[in-house]
Every structure is written in C-alpha cells, then in structure tokens.
Amino acid sequence: MPELIITKNIDVPGIDRLDVYRQHGGYEALEKALREYQPEEIVELVKKSGLRGRGGAGFPTGMKWGFLAKNEPRYLCCNCDESEPGTFKDRMLMEKNPHQLVEGVIITSYACRVSTAFIYVRGELAYAARQVQRAVDEAYAAGYIGKNILGSGYSLDVIVHRGAGAYICGEESALMESLEGRRGYPRLKPPFPAAVGLYGGPTVINNCETLSTVPAIVRNGADWYASFGTEKSKGTRIFCLSGHVKKPGNYELPLGTPLRTLIYDEQYGGGILGDKQLKAVIPGGSSTFILGADKIDTPLDFESVAAAGSMLGSGGVIVMHEDTCIVDAVLRMTEFYRDESCGKCTPCREGTYWLVQLLERIEHGHGKMSDINLLLDICDNISGKSFCPLGDAATSSITSSIKLFREEYEYHVREGCCMVGPKARKPVAAAL
Amino acid sequence: MISEQAKQRMRELAARYPVARSAVMPALYIAQAEEGYVSRAALEAVAEVLNMTVDDVESVATFYTMYYQRPPGKKVIKVCNSISCYLRGCDALVEQLERRLGIKRGETSPDGRYTLLTVECLASCGTAPVLQVNDAFVENLTPELVDRLVDQWEAEFQAEGQSQGRSPAGAGGC
Numbered sequence: 001m002p003e004l005i006i007t008k009n010i011d012v013p014g015i016d017r018l019d020v021y022r023q024h025g026g027y028e029a030l031e032k033a034l035r036e037y038q039p040e041e042i043v044e045l046v047k048k049s050g051l052r053g054r055g056g057a058g059f060p061t062g063m064k065w066g067f068l069a070k071n072e073p074r075y076l077c078c079n080c081d082e083s084e085p086g087t088f089k090d091r092m093l094m095e096k097n098p099h100q101l102v103e104g105v106i107i108t109s110y111a112c113r114v115s116t117a118f119i120y121v122r123g124e125l126a127y128a129a130r131q132v133q134r135a136v137d138e139a140y141a142a143g144y145i146g147k148n149i150l151g152s153g154y155s156l157d158v159i160v161h162r163g164a165g166a167y168i169c170g171e172e173s174a175l176m177e178s179l180e181g182r183r184g185y186p187r188l189k190p191p192f193p194a195a196v197g198l199y200g201g202p203t204v205i206n207n208c209e210t211l212s213t214v215p216a217i218v219r220n221g222a223d224w225y226a227s228f229g230t231e232k233s234k235g236t237r238i239f240c241l242s243g244h245v246k247k248p249g250n251y252e253l254p255l256g257t258p259l260r261t262l263i264y265d266e267q268y269g270g271g272i273l274g275d276k277q278l279k280a281v282i283p284g285g286s287s288t289f290i291l292g293a294d295k296i297d298t299p300l301d302f303e304s305v306a307a308a309g310s311m312l313g314s315g316g317v318i319v320m321h322e323d324t325c326i327v328d329a330v331l332r333m334t335e336f337y338r339d340e341s342c343g344k345c346t347p348c349r350e351g352t353y354w355l356v357q358l359l360e361r362i363e364h365g366h367g368k369m370s371d372i373n374l375l376l377d378i379c380d381n382i383s384g385k386s387f388c389p390l391g392d393a394a395t396s397s398i399t400s401s402i403k404l405f406r407e408e409y410e411y412h413v414r415e416g417c418c419m420v421g422p423k424a425r426k427p428v429a430a431a432l
Numbered sequence: 433m434i435s436e437q438a439k440q441r442m443r444e445l446a447a448r449y450p451v452a453r454s455a456v457m458p459a460l461y462i463a464q465a466e467e468g469y470v471s472r473a474a475l476e477a478v479a480e481v482l483n484m485t486v487d488d489v490e491s492v493a494t495f496y497t498m499y500y501q502r503p504p505g506k507k508v509i510k511v512c513n514s515i516s517c518y519l520r521g522c523d524a525l526v527e528q529l530e531r532r533l534g535i536k537r538g539e540t541s542p543d544g545r546y547t548l549l550t551v552e553c554l555a556s557c558g559t560a561p562v563l564q565v566n567d568a569f570v571e572n573l574t575p576e577l578v579d580r581l582v583d584q585w586e587a588e589f590q591a592e593g594q595s596q597g598r599s600p601a602g603a604g605g606c
Contacts, residue, residue, distance in 0.1 A: 073450075085514040085553040116450060123498045124554060126567040159448055164457050165497030167552065181453035181482075183495040199450055242516035242557035249558045286515055286553075316557065318516055332518045336552050342495075 005216045005228070005236050006209065007252040010096050016131055018138040021099040027144055029215035033107045034152040037218075042111035046214065048222035050234030055079055055170075055207030056285070056314045058233075058302045065112050067194040069202040076109050076117040077175060077198060080132070080208040083122055083167040085286035085336055086316025089238040089250050090208035094121065094128035097212070098135035102158070104211035106144060107218055109156050112204050116157045120175055123163040133160045167340035171388050172205040174342065185344045186388035209238060209315075229255035233301035233312075243319040246270035255301040259283065262300065263319060276321040280404065284313020286333045287393030289400035309400070325421040326405040327412050330397045331359040337394035345387035351378055352394050359398075362409060365416030372409045376402060434477035438462050442481040452482050456492050460499055469500035497551070505540045505547035507585055509533075510564040513550040516557030525561055525578055526550060532582045545589055 014020035021027070033042055047062030068074060078101070082090035093101055101119070109117045119136070121129040136158050139145045147155045161179060163169050169178045173187035176198045197203025213235065217225045226234045233255035239262055242248045247270040251262060259281060263269040272278055278293040283300070289310040291298070298308040305312045320329060338352040358375055361367045379395035386392070402409060411419040418424045441462055446455040459482060463474035470493045472486075479486045493499045511517075511526050526548075530536055533546050540547040556562040559571035570581065 082555050083553055086516055086557050087553075088555045088557050091555045122555065123496070124551075124564065127569075157448075161454075162458065162461070163496070164460070164499060166495065178457070179454055180451065181456040181492065183492060240558060242560060243519045248516075248560070282515075318519070318557070320519060324519065329515060329518065332513070333515050336514055339552055 002236070002254050002257075003228070004252050005225075006093070006100070006212050006238060007250070008216075009100075010092070015097050016095075016099070016135070018099060018135070018142060021097075025219065026099055027103055027142075029218040030103050030106055030110075030144060031150060033110060033218050034150055034154065039111045039113055042107065042218065045222050046111070046217060049217045049225040050222075050229075050232075051210065051213060051217060051225065052233065052302065053207055054209035054213070054237055054315065056084070056287070056311075058312060061206065061210055064194065064206070065108070065204055067192075068112055068204060069195045071202060072113070073116065073199075073201050074112060074114045075198040075201055075203045076105065076112060076114040077172070077179065077203060077205045078105050078117065078119040078208060078211050079170060079172065079175060079205055080119055080121045080125075080128070081163050081170040081175060082125070082208070082314075083170055083340075084314045084316055085333065086240060086242055086282060086318040087285045087314040088240050088242070089315060091122075091125050091128050092238075092250055093208055093212050094125065094132050098128075098131045099139070100215060101132065101208055101212045102135045102139050103144075104214040105158060106139070106149070106156060107214050108204070108206065108211055109158075110149075110154055114204070115155065116159065118179055118198075119158065119160045120169070120179060121160060121162050122170075123165050126162075129160060129162045136160055166342070167336075168342040168388070168390060171390065174388070175205065176203065183342070185342055186390075188387075230299070230301045230303070232303055237315055239300065240314075240316045241269050241319070242316070244273040244276070244321040244324070245319045246273055253300070256299045256304070258296075259298045259300055259317070260296045262317060263296070269319070272319065272321050274321070276323060278319065279322045279324055280320045280326070280401075282310075282316070282318040282320075282397070283308075284311045285316035286318065286336065287389075287396055288313040289396045290404060291400075292404045310396075323421050325363075325418040325423060326401050326408050327359065327363050328418065328421065328423070330401045331356065331363050333397045334359055334394060337390065341390060341394070345391070347382045348386040348388075348391040348394065351382040351386075351391070354378055355382075355394065355398065362412045363418075365412065367409075367413045369410065369413050371413070372402060372406065433473055434463050434466055438466050439477055439481050442478065446482055453484055456482055456484065456489060457496070460489070460493055464499060469503045502540075503544075505545050506589075507545060507565055508547045508549065510549045510551040510554070511537075512552070512554040512556065512560070512562050514553035514557075516553075517560040517562060520560040522561040522573075525563075525573055525575065528575055528578050529582070532579070546585075 043065045051061040052058045166184045168174045169184040174184040178184040193203040229235045251268045295308045338356045341348045343349045382391045383395045408419045442459040446452040459478045467474045475489045479489045537550045561573040562571045
C-alpha cells in the first residue's frame with residue numbers, strides 16, 4: 001500500500017472534530033506557515049511541490065496563485081460544488097475530514113493575502129455543508145480564523161456557502177456569479193478570475209481536494225510531495241472508482257499508477273463485476289473521452305491519459321463491462337448535460353437537446369444510419385463553440401463512443417435493438 | 433407569510449457577505465423552509481430583506497433545482513439517474529418505487545406524502561445506486577432495501593396520523 005497523504009487520517013474516529021484533528025497533527029502546518037514563511041514563500045513552496053489542480057483542468061496550483069493581481073481586496077473560493085458524474089471525493093473529504101480542508105483554505109488565504117474566503121458546497125450535500133460549517137466554527141473559536149490569527153497579525157473570514165442544485169456552478173466563473181447572488185451563468189474570459197473575479201477583485205479558485213493537500217505540503221516540504229507521482233504529475237490523488245467493479249470507492253494512489261492496478265488489484269477495485277470482460281473506461285468523470293479496454297495499462301497521470309486520448313479530469317474512473325449497451329450509456333450521460341446546460345449559449349442549450357433526441361431514437365430502434373454522422377456533426381458544432389466547457393463535456397462521450405463502438409450504433413439502426421445488455425433481442429430459441 | 437424571525441436570520445446572513453445580495457440563496461432556503469416551497473410570500477420576503485426586486489429574486493429561485501416552485505410532498509425522494517447509478521441498476525429501482533408509491537417520476541402523490549424525482553448525479557457513485565429522502569442519503573440500494581424503506585415511510589405516516597387522532601386514510605385525503 002503506497003503512502004497516503006490526503007486520506008491518511010480519513011478513517012480515524014472523530015477526526016472531524018478539532019481536538020482529534022489536532023491530536024493527529026492538525027493545524028501544525030498553519031502554525032508553521034504563519035511562523036516560518038512569508039506569503040510569497042508558500043506560493044513558491046507549492047510551485048516547487050508540483051501540485052496541480054484536482055478539480056479537472058490540472059493547472060499548476062502555485063502558478064495560479066502567482067498570477068493574482070496585486071490590488072485588494074482579494075478573495076479565495078474553494079470549489080466544493082462536486083457534481084461531475086463519476087466523482088465523489090470532495091463529499092468524502094468534507095464529511096470525514098473537514099478540518100483538513102479548512103486548514104488548507106486558511107494557509108492558501110494567507111499565501112495569497114486573501115482576507116475573505118468562501119467555501120462553496122454543492123447544495124445537495126447538506127451533511128457535508130454542516131460538517132464544513134462546524135469545522136469553520138470550531139476554527140474561529142480556536143483562533144485559527146478571525147482577527148490576528150495565532151498572534152501573527154493576519155486576519156481572515158471564512159464563509160460557507162451552500163449551492164442549490166446546478167452543475168454549472170462548478171465552473172469557476174459561474175461559481176462566482178452564483179456567489180454574487182445571481183443565476184449561475186458562466187462569464188466571458190478574459191478577464192480571468194486572478195485579475196477580475198469575485199466582486200471584481202483578484203480571486204483564486206481551487207478545488208476541495210487541491211486545498212486539502214496544502215497542509216501536508218507545508219508540513220512535509222515540497223521535495224517530499226514531489227517524490228510521489230511522475231515527473232510532470234507530482235503527488236497522489238484520489239481516484240473515484242465506480243460502475244462495474246467489485247469494490248467501487250475512493251482510492252488514493254500516486255499519479256502514474258496503471259489503470260489496471262486501480263481496477264483489478266485486490267486492494268482497490270478487485271476486478272470486474274461478475275468476472276465479466278472489461279469493455280470501456282471513462283478515466284476522468286463523464287466529461288472525458290471514453291477509452292477502450294486496450295488502454296488498461298495507461299498510467300493514471302495527466303500526460304499519459306492525454307496521450308491515450310482522454311483526460312484525467314476530476315479523477316472519476318467509470319468502468320463498463322461487456323454487457324453495457326454503449327448507446328444507452330452515452331444517452332444517459334448526454335441527458336445529464338441537457339439537464340444541466342445553463343441555457344446561456346445556443347450551441348449548448350439547443351445542441352444538447354438535439355443530441356438526446358437523436359440518441360433516444362437510435363436507442364429505441366427508430367434511428368437512421370445518417371443519424372450517426374449527424375451526431376458527430378452536432379458535436380462538432382457544440383465543442384469549442386459554446387460559451388463554457390460544458391458544451392465540450394457534452395460531446396466527449398458521443399464522439400469517443402462512435403469512434404470506438406460505431407458498430408453498436410449501426411446495429412441499433414439496422415436491428416432496432418441493443419447489441420448487448422438486458423435490452424438486446426433474445427435469440428429465437430431462447431424466446432420459445 | 434414569512435416570520436419576522438426568519439427575516440432576522442436573513443438580515444444576519446446578509447451582513448456576513450461583502451455584498452448583501454450574495455445572501456439570496458441562503459435566504460431562499462430559509463424562506464422555503466417556512467413555506468415548503470418558494471411561494472410568492474417567500475420571494476417578497478427575500479426581496480424586501482435584500483433590497484432586490486421580486487423578479488430578480490425569482491430569476492435566481494427558478495435557476496436552481498433545489499428551490500421548489502410548487503409544494504412538494506412531505507417526503508421528497510430523489511433517485512440518482514446518472515451514469516454510475518445507471519450501470520448499477522437504478523432504472524429498475526425507480527420503476528419499483530413508482531409501483532410502490534403509486535406515482536410516476538416527477539409526480540407528487542395526491543395525499544401529499546411523496547414526491548418522486550429522478551435527479552442528476554448525487555456524488556455517491558461509489559455506493560451506487562443511491563437516493564435522497566429530503567436531505568438524507570440512502571446508499572447501496574437494493575430491491576429489498578427499497579421495499580423496507582417504503583414500509584418504513586408508510587409506518588411513519590401511519591404513526592403520525594394516529595398521533596393526530598386521524599386515520600391514515602383521512603390524513604391522506606385529497
């Protein structure tokens with residue numbers, strides 16, 4: 001079992017309480033940061049560690065902090081609006097170890113000279129929001145948040161803000177719109193949040209897992225963190241394993257661990273449900289391209305997954321076995337993007353509905369052969385042409401599945417039913 | 433009507449943010465908790481406290497799925513419909529719930545006890561299939577667990593009806 005960083009203490013009873021968290025070294029990193037480092041030195045430390053954002057894009061965290069404009073006030077938004085199908089790590093971090101997140105928020109705020117930080121928690125995760133709020137309250141009472149933190153002269157306010165059901169609010173500019181009390185429509189970029197963000201001020205936005213990693217880096221050093229993972233993808237990350245595996249769950253592994261290990265190793269996924277054959281894997285949440293079973297030896301790091309034709313994204317690894325009807329599965333994912341499109345831009349608002357209509361009629365046996373290329377054509381007119389990445393995300397599963405499993409689409413059109421799975425036509429002998 | 437106590441809580445919340453209208457979402461939650469849904473009174477109260485127009489508040493309330501535009505059932509059952517729950521068989525469980533509750537997805541039972549919804553990813557893919565009853569998660573669903581849940585809800589409503597001195601049928605009258 002490799003060394004754990006973020007999930008090291010996740011199952012310690014009572015770790016969600018301040019006293020137990022402190023017994024396990026909690027807030028020592030904050031004390032060290034305030035005592036031994038100037039803010040800029042922490043930015044340099046995180047740059048040196050090689051930490052990259054865990055929300056999806058994988059942008060270098062320290063570099064992002066370094067881009068912040070110098071004017072004040074500055075803001076930090078911790079993005080805990082976890083809604084990507086296949087991803088369920090932030091919920092665990094918030095519910096089980098909220099102080100680790102809060103400590104990361106405080107250190108990051110200090111490093112970026114932020115005076116007000118927001119933790120934006122997905123609305124549906126009511127218990128997670130209560131856990132984070134209680135940790136914030138305990139941290140205020142202990143003097144870790146508020147005026148003159150630990151006598152350092154640094155002051156910070158932290159506000160826990162609960163969303164209300166909108167996937168788009170996980171997109172950074174939509175999150176800021178939502179925090180400002182409006183519909184969660186994405187903003188045009190540039191200007192980027194580092195220059196003009198929340199309330200017009202310079203704003204840093206990081207994912208929950210990213211900020212939960214910061215205390216360990218400050219406590220143990222940049223070189224220690226950089227010793228995990230690969231040359232360009234440093235550290236560990238939480239892989240959320242779901243779908244047709246025997247042991248779904250969250251597993252923290254060094255970046256670069258082969259996909260095969262995550263899925264088949266007895267310590268992790270334990271193999272395919274029902275000992276069936278692997279058909280396909282989505283490596284980074286439903287917004288990323290589907291990979292065929294031949295990519296099973298792909299190392300799970302940003303570069304290798306990109307070279308294999310997909311993205312590491314939010315770390316949501318979704319496994320599909322041989323009995324999965326790919327058209328039905330892709331329809332399900334496309335319905336998500338149709339329902340979650342904010343409606344601001346036409347390609348996404350209209351295109352996702354059209355995609356669902358076409359997929360439905362193919363799935364239900366009323367499709368035409370030309371519909372398959374029409375799907376690709378619509379995807380081409382959404383991807384890269386919509387206002388925010390939701391449009392791109394809506395097309396990934398469609399384009400990659402047609403590339404890998406075109407014969408299944410054609411079978412649907414030709415035979416009027418699924419090729420595999422429970423809705424496949426039974427052989428005549430079996431029907432009798 | 434929204435109570436003065438609720439409005440006071442909204443004011444306190446608004447004071448925490450750099451800009452008052454940032455409190456519109458938590459304020460809507462407070463108002464919805466009193467009314468059961470985002471009623472006209474709820475919109476007006478939030479607008480008054482945050483110095484916004486009612487239309488402005490409504491534009492926010494109608495964007496987010498967790499604000500109800502109509503009174504929901506006492507138990508709002510949200511079954512995750514997304515890819516990981518689909519791969520683990522959520523469709524059959526939704527059909528089972530439709531049969532047991534006597535309503536289709538998207539509907540509220542005439543007695544006001546249940547609203548059955550299918551929703552997008554609930555961030556519980558590792559314990560799929562999953563549903564939420566109001567705010568509480570129920571994970572690793574099986575047909576047996578769904579049956580037990582419905583039996584439990586029915587027993588709760590029955591006990592509630594008896595404690596109010598009414599028959600369950602009376603409590604569920606249209």
